[in-house]
Amino acid sequence: MAAALPLPLGWRHAEPLDFLSAAGRDFPRGRISEITGVRSSGRTSVLHALLAVSTGRGEHAALVDTNDAFDPRSAASGGVELSKLVWVRCGGNAEHALRAADLLIQAGGFGVVALDLAEVAAGALNRIPATAWFRFRRAVESTPVILAVLADHPLAKSCSSMTIKLPPRKARFTGCAPFLLLRNAV
């Protein structure tokens, strides 16, 4: 088992990944990695790329989707093998999401366990005790699991071994008004 999971440079939505590779970062196994940024900053692109690489290698991955925001269609188009992805929808309950992620890590055998806490209400995030992140760190450190936490801003603080803060991106439309076509965000 490799010590880290590198993301592909030639991935379709490469801009946020270019940012990562410029920083020379791979996702370390047995550690917590955070992907943070505002809306449309590319945080979901990075998560899809991570899941695509992991499931593409034949590993099983799990996504704990706190706000029921996952789009299987765009994930499949990005290369995520849906048949190897366990999807847990928590209906906005952050407490359930943390418990589900804990259970999935304890079950073992996953390459990536992704915890999507983006767009979760600040009140619910504030109620997560710091000890929860210490427990997660201890749970994953002896395993090959990458615990990827997706959030609006860093949550795990010192428990995370890598935090990716994605800057806002600019939308790229083609054509002339009123016949515009959204192409990408750069």
Place this chain on the structure above:
Amino acid sequence: MFACIHGPDAGRLADSFSPFVELVDEQTAVFSITARQLARLKGTQAAVASAAETAILAARNLPGYTFIAPGDEARVLGALLIDALPPDPEIFETFDLWGIRSLADLARLPDDALASRLGARGLHLQRLARGAIARPLRPQLPATVYAESIELDYALKLREPLLFLIARFLNDLTARLKSQSLAASAIDLTLDSNQRRLSLPFPTRDVKLLLKRIEHSLEHQPPEAPVTKLRLELIPTEPRRVQHGLFTPAAPEPEKLELTLGKIRGLVGEKNVGYPELFDTHRPGAARPTGPLLPFRYFRPALEARITADRLGTRRFQGRILRIAGPWRSSGEWWRSDLWNRDEYDLELSDGALYRIYLDRLSDKWFVEGVYD
């Protein structure tokens, strides 16, 4: 010896001789018969022979009761016309060209020469004509039910004593499954009149796993009243056979994963845990992608929006519309109650995010479906 009865009531008549009856068709039944039972067959349209196929052929084509002594098959069957054999138009045409009219004619042909000209099928017909096919009986047996039940003199209020009884049942039932090389694909648990079916992701006879599955179900959906009657049935199926590869990445152990997902289902609900699947449809969000798509995040349910000439507002965010692309009209499945008909737009808001919004043409309302990310 095998007996074959041919007639409209063959099945019922055969059942009076033996519990193991093979129904060849609606009018023909074969079974194993003892010497003492032979007398009861007299007066019926039946045949007795040392091989099941010989008895079938004789019962169907010879009038009344026929007894064929061992070694006498070719002589008795030889009088039958070639049409008595199971129909095979191509081979029968060849027999006609060769001048083969009866089973005796066919039985006399040399084996090797027949096999080289007509193949295995021709040889099979010749062996039938000689009465030389021996096969075991294939009786239709009722499916075995792997179930245990108990009626208690006292009501069980607590889960632990109930699980203790269930564990005892599981031990017995899985031992019975193992003796037949079978495994359980589902559990039917009946507590008084309340029945529940617990499906299993793979066939198993692991008592610990089955008991945990039942325990989780009882935890999340406890019985409404103290239990006095209990019935447990395991639905049998072929066991799982897995060949592991040396270079295949490690996957979660199915037993452990199922228990974990069972616990998570208890937390978030049965329908909220699983593997995502796309369908062969044009329905927004469920269709298989036909090309590259920008990564997207949904707001579920979609946020109702207020739109003016240059502003968009929802209960969670608002802003000035900088650029907008669209509309893209889509509609479909008008024959269903959950049809859709909408105009989609992509827009850039002053908060820097890219949203997908749509006008629901059925309700004439605007919604923000999600954000490109």
